[in-house]
Amino acid sequence: xxxxxxxxxxxxxxxxxxxxxxxxxxxxxxxxxxxxxxxxxxxxxxxxxxxxxxxxxxxxxxxxxxxxxxxxxxxxxxxxxxxxxxxxxxxxxxxxxxxxxxxxxxxxxxxxxxxxxxxxxxxxxxxxxxxxxxxxxxxxxxxxxxxxxxxxxxxxxxxxxxxxxxxxxxxxxxxxxxxxxxxxxxxxxxxxxxxxxxxxxxxxxxxxxxxxxxxxxxxxxxxxxxxxxxxxxxxxxxxxxxxxxxxxxxxxxxxxxxxxxxxxxxxxxxxxxxxxxxxx
Amino acid sequence: xxxxxxxxxxxxxxxxxxxxxxxxxxxxxxxxxxxxxxxxxxxxxxxxxxxxxxxxxxxxxxxxxxxxxxxxxxxxxxxxxxxxxxxxxxxxxxxxxxxxxxxxxxxxxxxxxxxxxxxxxxxxxxxxxxxxxxxxxxxxxxxxxxxxxxxxxxxxxxxxxxxxxxxxxxxxxxxxxxxxxxxxxxxx
Numbered sequence: 001x002x003x004x005x006x007x008x009x010x011x012x013x014x015x016x017x018x019x020x021x022x023x024x025x026x027x028x029x030x031x032x033x034x035x036x037x038x039x040x041x042x043x044x045x046x047x048x049x050x051x052x053x054x055x056x057x058x059x060x061x062x063x064x065x066x067x068x069x070x071x072x073x074x075x076x077x078x079x080x081x082x083x084x085x086x087x088x089x090x091x092x093x094x095x096x097x098x099x100x101x102x103x104x105x106x107x108x109x110x111x112x113x114x115x116x117x118x119x120x121x122x123x124x125x126x127x128x129x130x131x132x133x134x135x136x137x138x139x140x141x142x143x144x145x146x147x148x149x150x151x152x153x154x155x156x157x158x159x160x161x162x163x164x165x166x167x168x169x170x171x172x173x174x175x176x177x178x179x180x181x182x183x184x185x186x187x188x189x190x191x192x193x194x195x196x197x198x199x200x201x202x203x204x205x206x207x208x209x210x211x212x213x214x215x216x217x218x219x220x221x222x223x224x225x226x227x228x229x230x231x232x233x234x235x236x237x238x239x240x241x242x243x244x245x246x247x248x249x250x251x252x253x254x255x256x257x258x259x260x261x262x263x264x265x266x267x268x269x270x271x272x273x274x275x276x277x278x279x280x
Numbered sequence: 281x282x283x284x285x286x287x288x289x290x291x292x293x294x295x296x297x298x299x300x301x302x303x304x305x306x307x308x309x310x311x312x313x314x315x316x317x318x319x320x321x322x323x324x325x326x327x328x329x330x331x332x333x334x335x336x337x338x339x340x341x342x343x344x345x346x347x348x349x350x351x352x353x354x355x356x357x358x359x360x361x362x363x364x365x366x367x368x369x370x371x372x373x374x375x376x377x378x379x380x381x382x383x384x385x386x387x388x389x390x391x392x393x394x395x396x397x398x399x400x401x402x403x404x405x406x407x408x409x410x411x412x413x414x415x416x417x418x419x420x421x422x423x424x425x426x427x428x429x430x431x432x433x434x435x436x437x438x439x440x441x442x443x444x445x446x447x448x449x450x451x452x453x454x455x456x457x458x459x460x461x462x463x464x465x466x467x468x
Contacts, residue, residue, distance in 0.1 A: 084307025152313040
């Protein structure tokens with residue numbers, strides 16, 4: 001355990017140095033909150049009269065709206081029921097945002113970050129659209145013909161194993177709009193959203209968006225999501241008005257969320273979080 | 281019924297009417313997608329292994345396995361007949377299910393049979409059984425080393441390696457789990 005704690009300490013120092021070198025400021029936002037960001041399959045842990053955060057996203061966007069241009073935060077996030085070799089219900093997330101940037105700008109920055117913090121980082125990065133990856137490894141196109149169950153199943157059973165075989169860093173980009181979450185619609189192809197996911201050796205490591213800044217579209221997405229969550233018997237978290245209000249004042253921005261424990265696992269050359277998250 | 285989130289390694293479940301066991305289990309949750317439970321499953325009847333992925337909304341049947349005590353009665357053609365110690369009802373097991381175990385059945389032997397519904401799945405014999413050596417070459421006189429082995433045959437044709445000092449007509453103890461010689465019970 002001591003070895004992995006030292007490795008974690010070194011990683012945290014490098015992460016902070018990387019962002020401070022680039023004029024980012026480290027922010028702290030609430031861990032307990034009234035209104036968790038609503039996503040279809042992410043459940044927040046109740047905590048007294050509030051919930052534990054599943055991500056710091058809604059506060060970071062309010063900071064961007066308030067004039068912050070480069071912010072990052074490293075901290076614990078919590079997701080109910082997620083436990084496995086690559087999941088822990090309590091985990092460390094690195095999240096950062098850059099104003100006046102989009103998902104391609106922050107892809108470049110992510111690549112630089114990974115190389116800065118990890119001496120053995122993969123050098124070559126392949127970028128595939130989701131349509132290409134599914135065409136190649138699953139034999140269909142989820143962009144022109146979206147099927148949620150088939151998408152999730154094939155991603156796990158066909159695409160991710162193929163990315164693992166391929167090895168190195170692979171970026172999947174341009175997700176079907178139905179899987180856009182909080183990302184912006186792509187102007188030149190309105191069927192897809194400006195979102196990417198980074199895989200290293202088949203392990204999903206980071207998720208990024210050109211952030212959605214349209215409060216009306218965000219509200220519509222939340223409402224559709226809430227309706228489906230109620231159907232599934234999941235909690236409807238409601239909408240945080242301050243967040244929706246801030247979106248209208250937020251500059252175009254790019255944002256990334258990266259799993260620090262998984263990055264540590266890759267650096268340590270392991271294939272499970274066991275032994276890397278202390279007291280797991 | 282189990283929920284997908286109840287699944288774990290070693291759990292016995294029923295799929296298409298067959299008893300199965302989860303031999304490997306992995307929680308997976310891609311991107312913003314739904315939780316998926318990836319399992320490697322062994323069919324306990326056919327012994328085949330296959331992969332199956334469950335979504336969190338999926339339900340999985342429980343598998344009711346019970347084991348009961350039986351006494352071995354007799355051989356009826358290709359079938360081995362046992363009688364239930366409590367109800368005296370017959371259970372018939374075939375050659376295939378018994379495998380090598382069929383060589384170690386002796387009259388009135390107490391066994392345990394594992395059932396799924398009314399289908400026998402597996403049999404457990406006592407750990408040791410005594411059998412008579414029917415055929416073996418005589419060993420060199422005076423050689424009592426136990427680490428030197430030679431082939432021998434039981435009356436039912438089962439071939440086994442025994443120490444050099446064992447002779448035809450000797451009674452030996454055999455470990456039914458490994459099918460190997462354990463020790464000599466008495467000289468013939």
